Amino acid sequence: MTKTIVIDPVTRIEGHAKISIFLDDAGEVSDARFHVVEYRGFEKFCEGRPFTEMAGITARICGICPVSHLLASAKTGDKILAVKIPPAADKLRRMMNLAQITQSHALSFFHLSSPDFLLGWDSDPATRNVFGLIAANPDLARAGIRLRQFGQMVIEKLGGRKIHAAWTVPGGVRSPLSPEGRQWIVDRLPEAFETVNLALGLFKGMLDEQLKNEINVFGEFPTLYMGLVGPNGEWEHYDGKLRFTDSQGNIVADGLSEDDYHAFLGEAVEPWSYLKFPYYQPLGYPDGIYRVGPLARLNVCDRIGTEAADRELQELRDRAGGVPTSSFLYHYARLIEILACLEKTQELVDDPDVLSSRCRAHGGVNQLNAIGVSEAPRGTLFHHYQVDENGLLEKVNLIIATGQNNLAMNKTVAQIAKHYIHGTEIPEGLLNRVEAGIRCYDPCLSCSTHAAGQMPLHLQLVAADGQILDEVYR
Amino acid sequence: MTVKTLKIDGKDVAIERGATILQAAKEASIPIPTLCFLEGVTPAAACRMCLVEVEGSSKLLPACVTEVAEGMVVQTNTPKLQEFRRMNVELLFAEGNHVCSICVANGNCELQDMAITVGMDHSRFPYRFPDRHVDVSHEQFGIDHNRCILCTRCVRVCDEIEGAHVWDVAQRGEHCFIVSGLHQPWGEVDACTACGKCVDACPTGAIFRKGNTTGEKERDRAKLAFLVTAREKHQWTR
Ligand code: SF4
Ligand code: SF4
Ligand code: FES
Numbered sequence: 001m002t003k004t005i006v007i008d009p010v011t012r013i014e015g016h017a018k019i020s021i022f023l024d025d026a027g028e029v030s031d032a033r034f035h036v037v038e039y040r041g042f043e044k045f046c047e048g049r050p051f052t053e054m055a056g057i058t059a060r061i062c063g064i065c066p067v068s069h070l071l072a073s074a075k076t077g078d079k080i081l082a083v084k085i086p087p088a089a090d091k092l093r094r095m096m097n098l099a100q101i102t103q104s105h106a107l108s109f110f111h112l113s114s115p116d117f118l119l120g121w122d123s124d125p126a127t128r129n130v131f132g133l134i135a136a137n138p139d140l141a142r143a144g145i146r147l148r149q150f151g152q153m154v155i156e157k158l159g160g161r162k163i164h165a166a167w168t169v170p171g172g173v174r175s176p177l178s179p180e181g182r183q184w185i186v187d188r189l190p191e192a193f194e195t196v197n198l199a200l201g202l203f204k205g206m207l208d209e210q211l212k213n214e215i216n217v218f219g220e221f222p223t224l225y226m227g228l229v230g231p232n233g234e235w236e237h238y239d240g241k242l243r244f245t246d247s248q249g250n251i252v253a254d255g256l257s258e259d260d261y262h263a264f265l266g267e268a269v270e271p272w273s274y275l276k277f278p279y280y281q282p283l284g285y286p287d288g289i290y291r292v293g294p295l296a297r298l299n300v301c302d303r304i305g306t307e308a309a310d311r312e313l314q315e316l317r318d319r320a321g322g323v324p325t326s327s328f329l330y331h332y333a334r335l336i337e338i339l340a341c342l343e344k345t346q347e348l349v350d351d352p353d354v355l356s357s358r359c360r361a362h363g364g365v366n367q368l369n370a371i372g373v374s375e376a377p378r379g380t381l382f383h384h385y386q387v388d389e390n391g392l393l394e395k396v397n398l399i400i401a402t403g404q405n406n407l408a409m410n411k412t413v414a415q416i417a418k419h420y421i422h423g424t425e426i427p428e429g430l431l432n433r434v435e436a437g438i439r440c441y442d443p444c445l446s447c448s449t450h451a452a453g454q455m456p457l458h459l460q461l462v463a464a465d466g467q468i469l470d471e472v473y474r
Numbered sequence: 475m476t477v478k479t480l481k482i483d484g485k486d487v488a489i490e491r492g493a494t495i496l497q498a499a500k501e502a503s504i505p506i507p508t509l510c511f512l513e514g515v516t517p518a519a520a521c522r523m524c525l526v527e528v529e530g531s532s533k534l535l536p537a538c539v540t541e542v543a544e545g546m547v548v549q550t551n552t553p554k555l556q557e558f559r560r561m562n563v564e565l566l567f568a569e570g571n572h573v574c575s576i577c578v579a580n581g582n583c584e585l586q587d588m589a590i591t592v593g594m595d596h597s598r599f600p601y602r603f604p605d606r607h608v609d610v611s612h613e614q615f616g617i618d619h620n621r622c623i624l625c626t627r628c629v630r631v632c633d634e635i636e637g638a639h640v641w642d643v644a645q646r647g648e649h650c651f652i653v654s655g656l657h658q659p660w661g662e663v664d665a666c667t668a669c670g671k672c673v674d675a676c677p678t679g680a681i682f683r684k685g686n687t688t689g690e691k692e693r694d695r696a697k698l699a700f701l702v703t704a705r706e707k708h709q710w711t712r
Contacts, residue, residue, distance in 0.1 A: 050610055050618075056576035056688040166688035174690075362685060364613075390610040390661075391684070 018458045019434060020272075021417045021426075025464045029421050032414035033272060034406075034438065043396045051080055051365075051387050056166050058383070058398065067100035067155060068376030068401075070168045071238065072383040076372030077170025080387060081363030088356040089172030094238050095348045096158050096168070097374065098341040101237060102192070103151025104377035105294070105334040105341075108442040109199065110144025113331055116436050117206055122429045140202070143195040147338070150192045154345070157181035172360035185349050189342060196338045200312065203335060207319070211328070217419045218437050219327025219412035222247035224280050224290035225299040226404070228375050229254075233302035235309075235340060237375040243300045244280060244290065249323045252280075258373035261382055265399070278404045289407040292379025293441060294333035299323055304336075306343035312336045327412055327440040334442075365391040376401050378442055402443040412437045424469045426461050434459065480546035495537040495548055496524055506550050507559060507591060509584060509677055510625035511538045514702035515634045518626050522562055523588065526550045534558070560592040568599040569648075571606065571620035572678075578691040579679030585623060606651070611661030614668055615683055619651055622680040628652065628672035635701055640666045652680075674698055 024030040046057055055073040059066035071093055078085055085093075111130045119128050119136060127135070134141040158177055159167030167174050207215070228236040229243045242256040244264075256264060268277040268285045279288030290296075304310045313336055316324055324332075348354055371384045379401030386395040416437045420430050461470040476491040482499050489498045494517070499506050510521040517538040525534040529547035537550070549555070566585060574580045610616035629641040629652065640663050644653040655663035672681050674693040682691050703709060 048608060050608060050616065050684075052685060052687050053576050060575065169687045170685075392608060392610060 018460070019413055020460045020462055021413075021421065022462045023421075023424070023464060023469070027423060027463075029414065029418040030464075032410065032417045034410050034413050043398055046393050046396045049393055051077060051385055051391050051393055052170060054383070054385065054393070054396075055168055055170075059166070067096055067168075068374060068381050069383075070166075071097055071374040072372045072376075072381045074168040074170055074172075074372070075374060076370045076383040076385050078172075078361075079370035079372060080365060080367050080385065080391065081170050081361070082366035083171055083361040083363040085172045085361055086356075086358050088176060088353045089359040089361075090239075091348055091351060091353050092158060092173045092176060092359060093168055095177070095345060095354060096155055096173075097238050098345050098348070099151045099154035099158070101151075101375075101377045102338050102341045102345075103148045103155070104442075105338050106144055106148035106151060108377075108439075109331060109334055109338075110141065110148065112442070113436070113439055114140075114144070116432070116439075117203070117211060117331075121432055121436070128432070140198070143198065147192055147195045150188050153188070154185055157184060169360065171362055174360065176357050176359055177354045179355060182349055182355065185345065189346055189349075192342050193339075196335060196342065200335045200339070203332060204315075207332070214328045215326045217328075217416055218433075218440055219408060219415060220325060221411055221415065222325055223408055224252060224283075224288070225296035226280070226290045226292050227297040227300040227380060228373065229301050230305070234305040235297060235301040235303070237297070237341075239374075242373070242380070245300045245323075247323050247325045249299075253282075258371045258382060261371060261373075261384075261399070267399075273406075275403050275406050277406050278399060279407065286407055289411070290404065291327070291408045292401050292404045293330060294337050294377075295324065295327065295330045296379065297375060298333045298336060304340045306340055306347075309336055309340035309343055312339060327408065327437070330440045330442070365389060378402055379404055402441070405441045405443065409438055409441055409443065412440065421461070424461065424463070426459060426470045431459055478542045478544050478546075480542050480544070480548060482548045483550055489542055491542075493542050495526060495528075495535070495540050495542055495546075498542050499537060499548075499550060504550055506537050507588060508538060509588060509623065510627060512627045512630065512675055513699040515627070515630040515698075518630065520624060520626050521566075523559060525555065525558065527552055527555065556592070560594050561598075563589050563592050563594050564597040564599055566623050567594075568597045568601050569604070570622065571601075571603060573620075576688055577621060577679040578682040578686045578688065579621070580689040582689070582691055582693070583679060584677035604648075609654070609660050610684060611659035612666070612668075612684070613661060615660070615670070615673055615681060617652070617654075617660060617681050618679065620680075621678045622652055623678055624650055624652065625677060626652075627675040627677065628681055631671045631675040631698060635698060636667060636669050636671050638665045638667050638669075641672065671698060 019032060019034050021032045022030050042058065046054065049057065054077065055070045058069040058073050115128045115130065115133050119132055130141065158181070224244050224246055226242060226244050228240040230236045230240045242258065243254045244252040246252050253264065264281050266279050266281040266285060266288065268279060270277060277285070279285045280290050281288060298313055298316065304313055316332060316336060365387060368389065369386050371382060373380060373382050381401055382399040384397040385393055387393055413434055416434050420427055420433060459471060460468055463469050477488050478491055479486065479488045480498065482502055482504050485502050485504065487498050487502045489501055496506055496508065496511065506526065507523045509523045510518050511524065519536040519539045522536060524537040526537045527549040528535050574586060606619040608616065608618045624643065626643060629643065632641050633639040640654050642653050643650055644657060645651060654660040655665065660666065673683060674695055674697060679691055
């Protein structure tokens with residue numbers, strides 16, 4: 001018997017988004033929804049495959065942040081082997097994640113978002129992109145492109161390829177950093193520092209001037225924040241324990257293990273979106289709304305643990321007068337994280353362990369149920385595998401960062417719509433602001449398409465009786 | 475020793491009686507693509523990559539098993555054969571589930587190399603996406619039937635060189651698959667000595683060492699031929 005399984009389209013969530021804005025009887029915005037209308041089949045078709053392939057398979061979910069999946073998958077694999085990976089492997093994996101966060105944040109800030117800040121929300125969409133930026137501010141554009149390239153090159157120096165490097169494996173990594181690779185990083189670091197400092201100065205200046213209002217409209221509301229923290233509450237990106245904090249800065253839960261994610265994370269489903277809605281279980285749905293990613297990581301940690309980044313973190317907190325709660329500040333947080341990544345990379349290149357070839361532990365299938373976690377650029381990423389005694393996957397669950405920001409993204413869209421829509425028509429320039437509201441979270445759905453100048457977006461204005469009053473496509 | 479003389483691609487070749495066209499071509503440095511052929515074990519003529527045109531024969535003949543004859547005129551690289559070989563490789567890809575990007579043999583795979591050799595850039599045949607399984611019950615090795623091209627090299631090395639005869643081909647036609655023991659999980663077959671010869675023999679990523687991830691499969695093909703000559707000629711070093 002032969003059977004044909006068709007998974008069509010096979011996309012996680014990159015690509016198409018639809019937004020509906022609902023009006024009440026008085027014609028004011030009552031709610032807005034951000035729909036992800038594509039189906040993901042990854043979890044299903046991994047079943048039956050050896051778990052050792054998972055790093056390679058799941059890295060294909062995303063071309064921008066494959067490293068995150070490689071890491072979460074390898075960490076889950078470590079647990080299936082029940083091995084403690086060698087110290088060199090731990091440091092090398094960390095180094096790759098730092099490079100990954102750097103390149104992904106650089107892409108988000110310079111290529112995708114800065115055209116809005118620098119060229120203006122209402123500027124011509126045809127040039128409101130990285131090409132327009134190159135024309136308007138070639139030095140900044142070039143520096144941004146080179147910063148991203150720096151991150152990608154570190155990944156390549158470590159893994160042999162820029163994208164989809166199959167270098168992290170259950171038990172460790174395949175090979176250490178070469179002395180030449182190390183030297184290349186040392187040589188290029190100063191320029192990377194310079195670029196991020198330039199961007200930080202520029203962005204802070206804009207927050208005082210032209211971007212002052214955006215802070216209050218683009219996702220300014222209280223939620224919980226979740227992220228990994230180190231043993232002393234410091235900023236973490238690869239290992240550590242999970243912490244939830246609230247918008248007053250109180251620790252809601254601490255020292256949580258990814259192994260128990262079922263106990264504290266619920267996943268709600270809505271009929272209008274293929275993207276699930278994770279929430280903090282003890283508070284229920286939708287009150288358990290939480291945010292992950294750069295801003296959340298900075299909010300949950302006590303300190304970063306490196307000098308310059310800690311100074312910047314303090315300034316961010318001072319400016320916000322406490323906990324920064326606006327999603328617009330994700331951009332700011334991204335820049336601070338790039339700085340932290342560069343400082344930590346600097347520490348790691350000076351560590352002789354990164355050149356050590358003792359970087360892979362071997363083992364058999366010693367645990368059948370395993371959960372791995374790591375911080376992707378966009379937030380906390382969980383991989384959960386259940387294998388049979390031979391290591392073939394029986395069940396796979398992936399909790400992706402973009403999904404965890406789903407509730408917050410919806411709320412952000414509603415907030416922006418309420419601010420700008422008063423009537424039955426969608427005002428000019430709103431589309432871009434809504435889009436930018438979503439882009440604060442740097443979700444994967446924008447990454448594949450926006451770089452070329454547009455994100456396929458469909459906006460509908462719906463009256464209280466269900467009638468569609470206006471719609472725009474991009 | 476009787477010598478036979480023949481013409482391959484216009485080149486005169488002389489070789490001992492009983493030799494195959496493939497051996498004669500090799501002698502004359504004329505490459506003929508092969509997949510199921512493996513130095514040191516009996517040829518099986520399973521893949522049909524080595525088909526050649528022989529004057530006077532209406533059929534294409536597999537070079538790996540066709541004996542030379544006096545005055546034979548052989549063509550190894552006509553447009554017809556090139557087209558045929560490409561189609562053959564496309565069929566191999568369309569028949570199984572070959573996802574090179576996550577395969578242990580990626581970059582070190584004879585099927586992949588063959589696709590490049592014959593200039594295949596896509597398959598004109600729709601992929602069948604058969605429902606095949608993976609057996610990783612063996613302590614050290616695994617077999618992923620999705621990547622098996624039924625060349626039977628594993629069957630032959632295990633039987634003829636190791637003498638364990640773990641492998642056989644079960645079923646018929648499109649339902650054929652390789653079985654261990656009497657269709658037991660590989661890990662339960664006592665006859666298997668875990669020598670690893672089938673891993674070295676397998677041209678694709680179908681048989682692999684457990685723990686190997688994408689592109690990590692390495693094989694020591696020369697070891698197999700060495701073992702055979704060592705036994706025959708009592709040369710135990712290489
Ligand atoms: S066996 Fe070869 S052709 Fe098949 S998937 Fe693996 S690398 Fe590709
Ligand atoms: S498992 Fe490998 S060696 Fe055995 S028949 Fe299949 S492709 Fe050939
Ligand atoms: S090599 Fe001759 S048929 Fe396979």
